[in-house]
Amino acid sequence: MSDPMIRLRELYVEFNPPGKRIQAVNGVDLTVDRGEVVALIGESGSGKSVTLRAMMRLHPEKTTRYSGALEVAGQDVLGMGGGALSQLRGKRVAMIFQEPLLALDPVYTLGEQIVEAIRRHEPLGRAEARARALQLFERVRIPSPERRLDAYPHEMSGGMRQRAMIALALACNPQVLLADEPTTALDATVQIQILLLLRDLQRELGLSIVFVTHDIGAAAEVADRMAVMYAGRIVEEGPASELLTRPRHPYTRALLGSRDEGALRKGRRLDTIGGAPPDLARLPAGCAFAARCAFADDACRAAVPERRELGARHAAACRRLDELPALLAVRADEALPS
Amino acid sequence: MTGYLLRRLGYALPIMLGVSFLCFMLVHLSPGDPLVSILPADASAELQRQMMQLYGFDRPLLEQFLRWLWRALHGDLGTSIATSRPVTGEVFRAVGNTLMIAVLASLIGFSLGSLFGFVAGYFRNSWADRLASFVSVIGVSLPNYWLGMVLVIVFSAQLMWLPATGAGPGGSSDWAWDWAHVQYLILPALTMSFIPMGIVARTVRALVADTLSQEFVVGLRARGLGELGVLRHVVKNCAPTALAVVGLQLGYLLGGSILIETVFSWPGTGFLLNQAIFQRDLPLLQGSILILALFFVLLNLLVDVLQTVLDPRIERG
Structure with missing residues (x-):
C-alpha cells in the first residue's frame, strides 16, 4: 500500500498518575490507508479510545508515556514539538467527540x-x-x-x-477524521442519520476515518475494516464483512455472539461474556482474555499470543486458532438438549 | 433583557422591605435608652417624657416603623440624636468615603487575586501554586488592623512616603481627585484589599483547575489551539463566577471595616456605625444599616445581571 495515512507500530501508552502505572495500550499495530474507514471496537477499558487520542497525542503530557512508532499524515506524532503538533491538530487530523455538549x-x-x-x-x-x-x-x-x-x-x-x-x-479540510464513539450519546434514529452523514462526507471528501465504538452494528454500517481490541491489544483485525461473517478469535466470536440472529429471540437467555476485563494496572503474563475464555489452557496463560496473518488482510492473535472449530463443535453438541 | 431586569428588580423590592423592617426592629432589641446619651444624668422625669414624645419613642413600635419607613421613602431618615444633623447626609458622606477605599480595594484584590489564582490553578501543584496559595491564605488570615498598623509603620513612619491617617491634608473634609488627597486612600485601600485578594485567589484557583479538567479543553487542543488560545477560553468560562465573588466582597467592604477605618481615622461607614452604636444614636444607626443593606441588594442585582450577560447558560427568559 502506498503512503498510509496512519501507521502505528508497537504502540504502547502508559499512564503514570502518582503512585500508579496503568498500561492502557500494549503494542498496537494498525495501518489506515487514504480514504479508508477503520472501526476500533471493544468493551469499555479495552484501550480503543486511548489509542485514538494517542493519534493526536491528546493525553496529558506530564503523566503519559508513549513508545513505539506513530505516524499520521506522514508525520511522526510522537517526536514532533508542541508547535508542529498544534499545526497538525485540526488542520490535518480532526476529532469528533462522543458528547459534543462536553467537548x-x-x-x-x-x-x-x-x-x-x-x-x-x-x-x-x-x-x-x-x-x-x-x-x-x-x-x-x-x-x-x-x-x-x-x-x-x-x-x-x-x-x-x-x-x-x-x-x-x-x-x-483535514485528511484524517478521528471519531470517538460519535453516536453513543444519541437516540437510535439520530445515530443512523449521523452514521449516514459521516459515510457520505467520507466519500465526498476522500477522508480516512478511524472510528471508535462498542456498537458493532454502527461499525458494520460505515467501516471498511474492523479491529477488535482487548486489554490494550488488537486481538483480531480484518475486512468488516469477513470479520462479521467469519470471526476467528474467541473474543470476537463472543462479542458477535451477543448480537446473533437468535440471541435476542424471546425466551432465550442473552449470551454474555462472563467475568470482567483485566485490571490494566496488573496485566496477566499471557493472553489477557484467557481468564474469560472457555478454550484457554496453561500455555495461553503463559505467553502473549503472536499475531497471525490469515490472508486477505485478516489477522488474529490466538494460540489455538486452528483447534477452535473442532472445540466449538464439541461444545455445540454438549449444549444440545438430551 | 429589559423584562429580566424588571423581574429582578421586582424580586429585590420585598427583600428591601424585609431588610428595612429587620434593621428597624433589631436596633430596638438592644438594651438601654436611646436618650441616655443626650440627656443629663439628673434630667427630670418630665423632661425625659417630653424628649420621648419629641422623637416619637413613646408610640407603638409598628407605628414608629411605618412612620420611619414613610419618611425614609421620601429620603428623610430622621435626625441624628448626637449631632442634630440629618441622618441622610451623614450616611451618604460616609458611604462616599468608604466607597472610594472599597472600590479601590476590590480592584486591587480582584486583579492580584485573579492573577495569583490563575497561576496557581494553571500550574497546579508546582512551586508557583504553593507560593500563590500561601499568599492567599496569609491574605485571608492576617488580622487586617495589625496589617494596617504594620503598613503605617513601614510606609508612613519609616519611609515617610504616605500619610498615616485622615482623609485629606490638614484634616480637611473636602475631597478632591489630586495626589494630595489620593495618597490618603492608598494605605487603607491596600489593607482592605488583602481579604478579597485571598478569597478571589482561592476561588479562581479552584475554577481554573476545574475548567482545565473539563473535556472541552481536550476539544480545544484537538482543534490545534495553543496554550494562549486555551487560556482565553478558560478565562471566559471562569469570569462569571469570579465576578460574582468580587461583587459580594465589594458588598461586604461597603459596610466598612470598623477596625481599618479606626486605624486610619477614615471617616467611612464603619467609623460612622461605630459612633452610632456607642452613642446609642438610633436614627443614625437605623439609617446607616438601611442604606448599606440597600447597597448590598443593588450590588447583588448588578452582579446577577453581569453574570447573565457573560454566561449564556443562565436563563434570561
Missing part, C-alpha cells in the same frame, strides 16, 4: 468556535471564515444554518450538536 466550549457560540478554528490555521478574515462556517453547516445538513451559527451548544438538540461538531472538525 464544545459552553460559553462561545458554535459560529465563534468554528471561526476561531479556521482562523487558527488559515489567514482568513472574520467574514470569510464565517462564510465558510455557514457552508460547513449546510454541508452537514443543519436546518436554518445562519441562525444556528449564533446558537450556544446547550441551545441545540443532541443530533444537531453532533452535526455541528462534525462541521467544526471539517473546518480546515
Whole structure:
C-alpha cells in the first residue's frame, strides 16, 4: 500500500498518575490507508479510545508515556514539538467527540468556535471564515444554518450538536477524521442519520476515518475494516464483512455472539461474556482474555499470543486458532438438549 | 433583557422591605435608652417624657416603623440624636468615603487575586501554586488592623512616603481627585484589599483547575489551539463566577471595616456605625444599616445581571 495515512507500530501508552502505572495500550499495530474507514471496537477499558487520542497525542503530557512508532499524515506524532503538533491538530487530523455538549466550549457560540478554528490555521478574515462556517453547516445538513451559527451548544438538540461538531472538525479540510464513539450519546434514529452523514462526507471528501465504538452494528454500517481490541491489544483485525461473517478469535466470536440472529429471540437467555476485563494496572503474563475464555489452557496463560496473518488482510492473535472449530463443535453438541 | 431586569428588580423590592423592617426592629432589641446619651444624668422625669414624645419613642413600635419607613421613602431618615444633623447626609458622606477605599480595594484584590489564582490553578501543584496559595491564605488570615498598623509603620513612619491617617491634608473634609488627597486612600485601600485578594485567589484557583479538567479543553487542543488560545477560553468560562465573588466582597467592604477605618481615622461607614452604636444614636444607626443593606441588594442585582450577560447558560427568559 502506498503512503498510509496512519501507521502505528508497537504502540504502547502508559499512564503514570502518582503512585500508579496503568498500561492502557500494549503494542498496537494498525495501518489506515487514504480514504479508508477503520472501526476500533471493544468493551469499555479495552484501550480503543486511548489509542485514538494517542493519534493526536491528546493525553496529558506530564503523566503519559508513549513508545513505539506513530505516524499520521506522514508525520511522526510522537517526536514532533508542541508547535508542529498544534499545526497538525485540526488542520490535518480532526476529532469528533462522543458528547459534543462536553467537548464544545459552553460559553462561545458554535459560529465563534468554528471561526476561531479556521482562523487558527488559515489567514482568513472574520467574514470569510464565517462564510465558510455557514457552508460547513449546510454541508452537514443543519436546518436554518445562519441562525444556528449564533446558537450556544446547550441551545441545540443532541443530533444537531453532533452535526455541528462534525462541521467544526471539517473546518480546515483535514485528511484524517478521528471519531470517538460519535453516536453513543444519541437516540437510535439520530445515530443512523449521523452514521449516514459521516459515510457520505467520507466519500465526498476522500477522508480516512478511524472510528471508535462498542456498537458493532454502527461499525458494520460505515467501516471498511474492523479491529477488535482487548486489554490494550488488537486481538483480531480484518475486512468488516469477513470479520462479521467469519470471526476467528474467541473474543470476537463472543462479542458477535451477543448480537446473533437468535440471541435476542424471546425466551432465550442473552449470551454474555462472563467475568470482567483485566485490571490494566496488573496485566496477566499471557493472553489477557484467557481468564474469560472457555478454550484457554496453561500455555495461553503463559505467553502473549503472536499475531497471525490469515490472508486477505485478516489477522488474529490466538494460540489455538486452528483447534477452535473442532472445540466449538464439541461444545455445540454438549449444549444440545438430551 | 429589559423584562429580566424588571423581574429582578421586582424580586429585590420585598427583600428591601424585609431588610428595612429587620434593621428597624433589631436596633430596638438592644438594651438601654436611646436618650441616655443626650440627656443629663439628673434630667427630670418630665423632661425625659417630653424628649420621648419629641422623637416619637413613646408610640407603638409598628407605628414608629411605618412612620420611619414613610419618611425614609421620601429620603428623610430622621435626625441624628448626637449631632442634630440629618441622618441622610451623614450616611451618604460616609458611604462616599468608604466607597472610594472599597472600590479601590476590590480592584486591587480582584486583579492580584485573579492573577495569583490563575497561576496557581494553571500550574497546579508546582512551586508557583504553593507560593500563590500561601499568599492567599496569609491574605485571608492576617488580622487586617495589625496589617494596617504594620503598613503605617513601614510606609508612613519609616519611609515617610504616605500619610498615616485622615482623609485629606490638614484634616480637611473636602475631597478632591489630586495626589494630595489620593495618597490618603492608598494605605487603607491596600489593607482592605488583602481579604478579597485571598478569597478571589482561592476561588479562581479552584475554577481554573476545574475548567482545565473539563473535556472541552481536550476539544480545544484537538482543534490545534495553543496554550494562549486555551487560556482565553478558560478565562471566559471562569469570569462569571469570579465576578460574582468580587461583587459580594465589594458588598461586604461597603459596610466598612470598623477596625481599618479606626486605624486610619477614615471617616467611612464603619467609623460612622461605630459612633452610632456607642452613642446609642438610633436614627443614625437605623439609617446607616438601611442604606448599606440597600447597597448590598443593588450590588447583588448588578452582579446577577453581569453574570447573565457573560454566561449564556443562565436563563434570561
